[in-house]
Amino acid sequence: MTDQDKPGKAQLAEMFRDFIDAEYVIVDEETLRPYECDGLSMYCEMPLIVVLPETVQQVQRVLRICHQYSIPVVARGAGTGLCAGAMPHAEGVVLSLAKFNRILSIDPLARSARVQPGVRNLAITEAAAEHGLYYGPDPSSQIACTIGGNVAENSGGVHCLKYGLTVHNILSVEMLSVEGEKLIIGSQGLDSCGMDLLALITGSEGLLGIVTEVTVKLLPQPEKAQVVMAAFDSVQQAGDAVGGIISRGIIPAGLEMMDTHAIRAAEDFAKAGYPRDAQALLLCEVDGTAEEVQEHITQVEGLFATFGATSVRTSQSEAERALLWKGRKSAFPAVGRISPDYYCMDGTIPRGQLAHVLTEMQRMSDEYQLRVANVFHAGDGNLHPLILFDANVPGEFEKTEEFGARILELCVEVGGCITGEHGVGIEKIRQMPIQFNEQELVQFNAIKDAFDPAGTLNPGKGVPTLRHCQEHRALETKPAPASMTTKGAA
Amino acid sequence: MADIAKRLQEQILSARDAGTKLNIIGGNSKSFMGRVSSGEPLMVAGHSGIVSYQPVELVLTARAGTPLTELVAALDEQGQMLSFEPPRFSNESTLGGTLACNQSGPGRPWWSSVRDQVLGIRLLNGRGEHLRFGGQVMKNVAGYDVSRLQAGAMGSLGLITEVSLKVLPKPAVTRTLVFDMPLNEALGLMNRRAAEPKPLSAACWLDNRLYLRLSGAQAAVDATVRQWQGQGEQLDDGDAFWAALRDQELAFFDGAAPLWRFSVNPTAANPALEGDWLLDWGGAQRWYRGDASMAQMQELAEAAGGQVSLFRGGDRQGEVMHAQSPVLQTLQQRLKQSFDPDGVFNPGRLYSWM
Ligand SMILES: Cc1cc2nc3c(=O)[nH]c(=O)nc-3n(C[C@H](O)[C@H](O)[C@H](O)COP(=O)(O)OP(=O)(O)OC[C@H]3O[C@@H](n4cnc5c(N)ncnc54)[C@H](O)[C@@H]3O)c2cc1C
Secondary structure, three states: OOOOHHOHHHHHHHHHHHOOHHHEOOOOOOHHHHHHHOOOOOOOOOEEEOOOOOOHHHHHHHHHHHHOOOOOEEOOOOOOOOOOOOOOOOOOEEEEEOOOOEEEEOOOOOEEEEEEOOOOOHHHHHHHHHHOEEEEOOOOOOOOOHHHHHHHHHOOOOHHHOOOOOOOOEEEEEEOOOOOOEEEEEEEOOOOOOOOHHHHHOOOOOOOOOEEEEEEEEEEEOOOEEHHHHHHHOHHHHHHHHHHHHHOOOOOOOEEEEEEHHHHHHHHHHOOOOOOOEEEEEEEEEEEEEHHHHHHHHHHHHHHHOOOOOEEEEOOHHHHHHHHHHHHHHHHHHHHOOEEEEEEOOOOOOOHEEEEEHHHHHHHHHOOOEEEEEEEHHHHHHHHOEEOOOOOOHHHHHHHHHHHHHHHHHHHHOOOOOOOOOOOOOOHHHHHHOOOHHHHHHHHHHHHHHHHOOOOOOOOOOOEEEEEEEHHHHHHOOOOOOOOOOOOOO | EOOHHHHHHHHHHHHHHOOOOOEEOOOOOOOOOOOEEEEEEEOOOEEEEEEEEEEHHHHEEEEOEEHHHHHHHHHOOOOOOOOOOOOOOOOOOOOHHHHHOOOOOOOHHHHHHHHHHEEEEEOOOOOOOEEEEEEEOOOOOOOHHHHHOOOOOOOOOOEEEEEEOOOOOOOOOOEEEEEEEHHHHHHHHHHHHHOOOOEEEEEEHHHHHEEEEEEEHHHHHHHHHHHHHOEEEEOOOOHHHHHHHHHOOOOOOOOOOOOEEEEOOOOOOOOOOOOOEEEEEEEEEEEOOOOOOHHHHHHHHHHHHOEEEEOOOOOOOOOOOOOOHHHHHHHHHOOOOOOOOOOOOOOOOOOOOO
16 A cells, blocks of 8 residues: 555545544544543644544444555544553544443343443443442543443453452453454353453553443442541551451452542542541442441451551441542542642552652652652552643653653562553553563564554554564564664654 | 473474474363364473462462462462362362463352463463563553463463462351252342342352352351351351362263353353253353264354353364354464464364464
């Protein structure tokens, strides 16, 4: 395909209008603008065209045309992603799944729901509620983010310590390949023959195919849930208390930590009654049968006291439980109010390294003269340092990025990883070679090739491409060349 | 207890150079699974030992040849367990084989599967490259999930050399209730019970009896036993029953008749096929003993929303796994090619075309 054969923007739009309503083929700058970034607004790019198809057949036709002319395709759910995964490609089409917002069926006895990819995460739980069921993974963005985006990012939430991530809570997906061919991966059973493609697709960031339907598992709503809030004079003590609970054989439904900056910001925002003078705050939710919750709550309260908590408060009603969580769930916007901008990192570390990592981070914070607030999925070691900065100060974003990169390096150094749930996207592509060596990256690229040889699905994201792929294949067993590019990175 | 990764790597490289094929063998306890594979044995059991285990982190890393019995013993000392209850078809069953064959026991619908609990692996691919994917932390979305992709691949993508797993505390108490009940009634009840927020941890039907296992905090289990027991009775040696089910040591599994495994919608009506059935996983995994054709069984499995495999016995020259759709077949062949371009590992073990 030479460039001369490629249709121009107007011509391409004409082709799409052939089978998609004209108003859902967007070409004008003003209407395109809201699509220029996802939740990580520091990375922007205007797309060529945005399409909002309504049927799987339309999506298939969009894909076939794009495949024929080697036009990049970037899938988009709600655009709440935090790694620039849904950031458009300048010469590409944004394929919005926003119109696929129907819950197709709920089977209460089999405890599953078939939903379209644009259905919001929370909408599934709301629809399942009448059957006493809910969908487990609950990202803080759950009012807005879509299940298609959740599958693409393998999203988690505050309850994934006990109930797992997206990958643990889906049964099957219907996906279109880059050529527009339909694939059914998984089944109504709990596993399928052959390699586990469902796991491979989950977290693949729109690089392997377009998800057009998802069957999720539903869980029975627990009889009871209570949250214990405990304040500590140091993060070390709070970290030890987390270890203490887990060693006692209790797996809380959620176990979250906030540091002093996050506590204050959240309290000012949500008025949840958090102790503003605490150095660290733990929220520990226990759920299950009424008897079980009672037994575990008593144990947790006792443990917190043993580990030196300065105050312990247990929710006595659903309203109080919701209030205690409100502070945590709104921690990002809350921090957004105390600083012009903030940058959210997403490393995961072995929990035992927490105190060390936080101390190092404080040292870097002093070095870069940038404040950092920490919210932490403490139960599973997933850290969200929020670096506070002001984008209007020249050079400050660059400084922030450098600081962020060093945090991620630190996470890898202590045995962790660069992203726990937000994905690589464009944002962390430069850190991929820290976590993976060249042979591993070559293997990732080979997987991508198996699905999308021309590399038109969400190009430039997720995995750094090797500049000289052809040469590389010829070399195979020889050491890989050092030429990684981060093509497409802003 | 040794690290023989270097030696394994050399064997792979020389097989590749010589154009020979390798048949990966761990504890040799699952040689009955999959199709008959040609190839020279590549013995992995020597690559064994726990690399790290931190009970407070709930993470264990071990070499792939480590026997499950060794892992279970180490976890036992800390009051923890492999929550996916891997079958031990013999004392030699290894961790690597368990992942490659995607083997999980009775608690699977409630406590997760081996693929759910895998956090990371090391793998020798067909180019002899020793690669590391995933990690030793609970959450990791950097790169594709190559670790979980191995579940069910039966070694076709490479030699798993090391596995990191999430482990869980053992439940404080376990009780088993048994009810006399015909299959259809049991199927309905299993599903209704599973939709209740109670500490159910296994549900099985065999010989007109329904077995429900409850595990968790003492108070929760006791209260549920009171609410659910009705006409049922408590089984004294419940743990022994579930272990025998897990390891296929119940009388149902005796004899030479072909053993078929259905992985289906837990609520699906049971296939109308005369013969012996055993329902596990609350109805999502069903076992059948008897002669039948793969084509016939596939039709029944699809009607039940799932898939079938010829688990043990029968014709192991033909296909033993549910047929893949043409697109998925091509895709898996391409993936195989990406990991093992010369087809060194386990030729034809999973499918004749793999
Ligand atoms: C305030 C806030 C809080 C958050 N909290 C959490 C949290 O607690 N846990 C967590 O895990 N994440 C969290 N996130 C991140 C984000 O919400 C998740 O990554 C979410 O899954 C993205 O969904 P989306 O529909 O917005 O996807 P988008 O941002 O639109 O897209 C995300 C990626 O998925 C791809 N994609 C979207 N739809 C499809 C499809 N149908 N087929 C193939 N690929 C597709 C896109 O190409 C892109 O790469 C948070 C974000 C914000 C802004």
